[in-house]
Amino acid sequence: RKEVEQDPGPFNVPEGATVAFNCTYSNSASQSFFWYRQDCRKEPKLLMSVYSSGNEDGRFTAQLNRASQYISLLIRDSKLSDSATYLCVVNDYKLSFGAGTTVTVRA
Amino acid sequence: DTAVSQTPKYLVTQMGNDKSIKCEQNLGHDTMYWYKQDSKKFLKIMFSYNNKELIINETVPNRFSPKSPDKAHLNLHINSLELGDSAVYFCASSQAYSLAKNIQYFGAGTRLSVL
Numbered sequence: 001r002k003e004v005e006q007d008p009g010p011f012n013v014p015e016g017a018t019v020a021f022n023c024t025y026s027n028s029a030s031q032s033f034f035w036y037r038q039d040c041r042k043e044p045k046l047l048m049s050v051y052s053s054g055n056e057d058g059r060f061t062a063q064l065n066r067a068s069q070y071i072s073l074l075i076r077d078s079k080l081s082d083s084a085t086y087l088c089v090v091n092d093y094k095l096s097f098g099a100g101t102t103v104t105v106r107a
Numbered sequence: 108d109t110a111v112s113q114t115p116k117y118l119v120t121q122m123g124n125d126k127s128i129k130c131e132q133n134l135g136h137d138t139m140y141w142y143k144q145d146s147k148k149f150l151k152i153m154f155s156y157n158n159k160e161l162i163i164n165e166t167v168p169n170r171f172s173p174k175s176p177d178k179a180h181l182n183l184h185i186n187s188l189e190l191g192d193s194a195v196y197f198c199a200s201s202q203a204y205s206l207a208k209n210i211q212y213f214g215a216g217t218r219l220s221v222l
Contacts (some may be wrong), residue, residue: 032206043197043213044150085148091209094163097150 001026006088006098013078013105020074021101023088032091033071035062037084038100044087047073078105110134113198113214120188121222127184128217130198138162139181140199140211141173150197156181157204188221195219 006023013019033050050062050071061074075082083105088098113130120126141153155163156175170186195216202208
């Protein structure tokens, strides 16, 4: 089993839609998680940390479910600029990256 | 000012050659990393240095040799390049090697093509 698994997508959504996707992790002892965003042919950039109680950053909401060992990302009111690959990251001192979920927002 | 900068951005070379990629960070971070992202976009850690000391070495062939002359620099030298080395190599840095300070900032990547 891979350390971090994500649905690769792609998720094709119209502008203004809500899109959500999950990521599962294998190490039940993992404590720290991030979502990174990677645009085509660019470097990964931190989108947000994921906190135990769930957290929001503008239109983005991250949730953690420890019992089922998954984290989720929800994007509300999608913008064209949200088109990217979203990388789920488990922080066990070294970062373990999922292969990414591709989101394409269309006009 | 670019926080994590790596050079060159593109590298095209023949099999069997030796090449180096340089990385510098001006964030004052203690920890630096090298990652490889292959054609399937999977990002995998190769090495990590904390204050010039090697702390992670992930079963990378010994043709790959990192070198950290100081904590702001982490270079990657690759001997006897093979076709399978073609990938994008990312350098990254974090404030420290700890759970609380492990947010990593990435350089723009070096696209290596081995012909």
